[in-house]
Amino acid sequence: MDAIARSVPVGIVGAGTMGAGIAQVAAAAGHEVRIHDAAEGAAAAAVEAIFQRLARLVDKGTMLADEAEDAATRLRPAGPLEDLAGCGLVIEAVAEDLEVKRALFTGLEAVCGPDAVLATNTSSLSVDAIAESLAQPGRVAGLHFFNPAPLLPLVEVVSGARTDPGVADLLVATAAAWGKTPVRAASTPGFIVNRVARPYYGEAFRLLESGRVDAATIDALLRESGGFRMGPFELADLIGHDVNLAVSRSVWEAFGRDPRFTPSVLQERLVADGRLGRKTGRGVYADDEPRPAPSTAEPVSGTVAIWTGAGGFDPSVPGWTMSGDDVELRLTDGRTAAQRTGGGPRTVVLVDVTLDRSPARVGIAAPEHAPKEHVEAAVGFLQGLGLEVTVLPDLPGLVVARTVATLAAAAADAVDSGVATAEDVDTAMRLGVNYPRGPYEWGAALGWNWVAGVLDALAATEDPGRYRVSPELRRRAREADGWRDDAEVVERDELARRAADAMWADDAASQALGMTVEQVSAGHAVVTMRVRPDMVNGHGICHGGLVFTLADSAFAVACNTHNRRTVAFGADITFLAPAHEGDLLRAVAHERHRSGRTGICDVTVYRDDVAIGEFRGRSREIPGTLVADEEEP
Known part of the structure; x- marks a missing residue:
C-alpha cells in the first residue's frame, strides 16, 4: 500500500x-x-x-x-x-x-x-x-x-x-x-504502550507504599541494573502525575477495575496535594532540594572466601549459582531469601535481575536474621566485581525482577489478546518509552517459567488477583518445563487428579479435620480447612500445629501428583499471622524444584487473602505408583 x-x-x-x-x-x-x-x-x-x-x-x-x-x-x-x-x-x-x-x-x-x-x-x-x-x-x-x-x-x-x-x-x-x-x-484499552507500561509505575509505587524501599533506590536499581533510561518516579515526575494517573485510571476502568491495573493510592495523594512533578516543582522529588542518594552498601574489606559456581556470575539470566563458604548466591525467582534458604546450612542471598551481566549496580537480599558475616561476604564478592551493591529487605521479587516479570506478562497478555504482534509490542515499548529491551523478548530470554514463578510468588505473598498468571502464560511456562501441548497438559492434570484422589482416600486424618482438596494439577494443589471450635486455644487462636498439618497435607497432595509415591524428609514453617474460629484457611502448594527422585514444594496458607504461614517441604520418591497410568478398560 x-x-x-x-x-x-x-x-x-x-x-x-x-x-x-x-x-x-x-x-x-x-x-x-x-x-x-x-x-x-x-x-x-x-x-x-x-x-x-x-x-x-x-x-x-x-x-x-x-x-x-x-x-x-x-x-x-x-x-x-x-x-x-x-x-x-x-x-x-x-x-x-x-x-x-x-x-x-x-x-x-x-x-x-x-x-x-x-x-x-x-x-x-x-x-x-x-x-x-x-x-x-x-x-x-x-x-x-x-x-x-x-x-x-x-x-x-x-x-x-x-x-x-x-x-x-x-x-x-x-x-x-x-x-x-x-x-x-x-x-483495546491503552493500545500497546499505555497498557503494557502500567506495571513500570504500578510496581514502583507499590514498593514505595510498603515503606521498605525508598524512591531513589528504586529509581537507581531500575536505571543502573535494569538499564531503563529513567527510573519510574523520575519519569512520572517528568510526565506529570496528573497525566500518568489519568492514564492508569482510564485503563483500570476500561478493564472493569482489573486489580492488575489498580492505580496507586500514593500517586492519587500526590495529585490531590498538587505535587504533579516538574510542572509544579514538586512530585516524588522536589526541584529545590538535593536528590536523595540510593541505598548503597559500604565497602567491605578483608573477605578471602573462594567463590565457585556453575556458569559464572550472570545476574541477567536464571540458572547459575555462586558459592563461597557458607553463602550461596542465586538469581531471584520471586521467592524470598528466607524461603530459598529454608533450614539449610547455607545462607541463600538472592540477586536481583539485571539487563546484562555487567551492570553498574546490583540489588541483593538475605534472610532477615542471616548472620552479618554472610551478608558482608556476598557484598564483598560483588564489590570485588566492580559493582555498587544495594542490600534490600527480603522482598518477594526484589525490585527489577518483579518489574520485568510484570512487564513481560503484560506484553504476553497483549499479544495473546490480539492487540499486537510480539514484534510490534517490543518495538512500541523500545521506541515509545525507551525501554532497554522489548518486554516480550525479555520475558522469553529469562524464560516464561521464570516469569510465571515470580508472579506466583507475588500472588502467594501479596495479591493473587493482581499477580494472577493467565492461562496462556501458564501454557508458555509449562512448555518451557517440557510440557509440549495442551493435550498433554490435560492428560497430565487428569493423571494428577486421579493420583491425588487415591492418596486422599487413604488420608483419614486430614479428612477428619475437615480438609478438602479444591484444586489439583501436576505439581500444584489447593487444600482448604474451616477452623472449628475444637481447633482453637484459650485465646481463640487456631493451634499452630493444625496450620502446619494443613500445609503438610497440601504439600503431600502436590508431591504425589506425578503418580510416584513420595515421602517427606524435611519441612519448615514460618507463622506470619493468626487464624481464628470460623476462618476458612486455604493452603496453596506449588512445586518449585524437581530433580531425579527429590523435590521441593512451597506452600502458603491464607486466611482470606492474608498469608498466615509459609511452609517448605522436601520430598523423596519411593518405589511404586498410586494409580495405573491409564484407566483400566
Missing part, C-alpha cells in the same frame, strides 16, 4: 502541543497542512510556534534552511471546520473527551469528502466508540503519536472493529513515509 501522496492536503484539528507537533511532521514530509482550532487565534499561534521551532532546527544544523522555508510555506491556519474540505487525511488532537471527539468526527464527516481518512490521536479512548455514530465508520482509525511528535519515532496505528483494513494499511505506509516507525494495534 502506498502512502498518501504529498500533493494531498492534511488537516489537523487541535492546535495544542501535540497537534502542532503532528502538523510540523506532516509539513516537513511535503504536505500542505491546515490547522484548525475552536479557540480563536490558537491555530495562528501554533503556526507561528512551528515557524520558530523550524528556525531553531536550522540554527542547530539539523535541518537545511531551504527545507525549513519550504515546510513553513506549507503551513496555514484554518478558519471554520469547513476549511478542511478537500483534505485527504484529517488528524484530530483535541481533549481526551469521548463526547467532544464524537461531535468533532460528526462534523468532519459532513465537510470532508467520502474518500478522506479521519484519524484520532487518542491515547486511551476506543476508536469504535469515537466512530460509533458515523455513516462511514470504516474510514476512522487511530494514529497515535507520542510527545514530542517531531522527535519521537513511534506511531501506533489503531484499528477499530469496523476500521477498513485498507485505511490502516494506508496510515502505516504514510507514517513510514513521514519518517516514523508505525506499529499496528487493535482498539
Whole structure:
C-alpha cells in the first residue's frame, strides 16, 4: 500500500502541543497542512510556534534552511471546520473527551469528502466508540503519536472493529513515509504502550507504599541494573502525575477495575496535594532540594572466601549459582531469601535481575536474621566485581525482577489478546518509552517459567488477583518445563487428579479435620480447612500445629501428583499471622524444584487473602505408583 501522496492536503484539528507537533511532521514530509482550532487565534499561534521551532532546527544544523522555508510555506491556519474540505487525511488532537471527539468526527464527516481518512490521536479512548455514530465508520482509525511528535519515532496505528483494513494499511505506509516507525494495534484499552507500561509505575509505587524501599533506590536499581533510561518516579515526575494517573485510571476502568491495573493510592495523594512533578516543582522529588542518594552498601574489606559456581556470575539470566563458604548466591525467582534458604546450612542471598551481566549496580537480599558475616561476604564478592551493591529487605521479587516479570506478562497478555504482534509490542515499548529491551523478548530470554514463578510468588505473598498468571502464560511456562501441548497438559492434570484422589482416600486424618482438596494439577494443589471450635486455644487462636498439618497435607497432595509415591524428609514453617474460629484457611502448594527422585514444594496458607504461614517441604520418591497410568478398560 502506498502512502498518501504529498500533493494531498492534511488537516489537523487541535492546535495544542501535540497537534502542532503532528502538523510540523506532516509539513516537513511535503504536505500542505491546515490547522484548525475552536479557540480563536490558537491555530495562528501554533503556526507561528512551528515557524520558530523550524528556525531553531536550522540554527542547530539539523535541518537545511531551504527545507525549513519550504515546510513553513506549507503551513496555514484554518478558519471554520469547513476549511478542511478537500483534505485527504484529517488528524484530530483535541481533549481526551469521548463526547467532544464524537461531535468533532460528526462534523468532519459532513465537510470532508467520502474518500478522506479521519484519524484520532487518542491515547486511551476506543476508536469504535469515537466512530460509533458515523455513516462511514470504516474510514476512522487511530494514529497515535507520542510527545514530542517531531522527535519521537513511534506511531501506533489503531484499528477499530469496523476500521477498513485498507485505511490502516494506508496510515502505516504514510507514517513510514513521514519518517516514523508505525506499529499496528487493535482498539483495546491503552493500545500497546499505555497498557503494557502500567506495571513500570504500578510496581514502583507499590514498593514505595510498603515503606521498605525508598524512591531513589528504586529509581537507581531500575536505571543502573535494569538499564531503563529513567527510573519510574523520575519519569512520572517528568510526565506529570496528573497525566500518568489519568492514564492508569482510564485503563483500570476500561478493564472493569482489573486489580492488575489498580492505580496507586500514593500517586492519587500526590495529585490531590498538587505535587504533579516538574510542572509544579514538586512530585516524588522536589526541584529545590538535593536528590536523595540510593541505598548503597559500604565497602567491605578483608573477605578471602573462594567463590565457585556453575556458569559464572550472570545476574541477567536464571540458572547459575555462586558459592563461597557458607553463602550461596542465586538469581531471584520471586521467592524470598528466607524461603530459598529454608533450614539449610547455607545462607541463600538472592540477586536481583539485571539487563546484562555487567551492570553498574546490583540489588541483593538475605534472610532477615542471616548472620552479618554472610551478608558482608556476598557484598564483598560483588564489590570485588566492580559493582555498587544495594542490600534490600527480603522482598518477594526484589525490585527489577518483579518489574520485568510484570512487564513481560503484560506484553504476553497483549499479544495473546490480539492487540499486537510480539514484534510490534517490543518495538512500541523500545521506541515509545525507551525501554532497554522489548518486554516480550525479555520475558522469553529469562524464560516464561521464570516469569510465571515470580508472579506466583507475588500472588502467594501479596495479591493473587493482581499477580494472577493467565492461562496462556501458564501454557508458555509449562512448555518451557517440557510440557509440549495442551493435550498433554490435560492428560497430565487428569493423571494428577486421579493420583491425588487415591492418596486422599487413604488420608483419614486430614479428612477428619475437615480438609478438602479444591484444586489439583501436576505439581500444584489447593487444600482448604474451616477452623472449628475444637481447633482453637484459650485465646481463640487456631493451634499452630493444625496450620502446619494443613500445609503438610497440601504439600503431600502436590508431591504425589506425578503418580510416584513420595515421602517427606524435611519441612519448615514460618507463622506470619493468626487464624481464628470460623476462618476458612486455604493452603496453596506449588512445586518449585524437581530433580531425579527429590523435590521441593512451597506452600502458603491464607486466611482470606492474608498469608498466615509459609511452609517448605522436601520430598523423596519411593518405589511404586498410586494409580495405573491409564484407566483400566
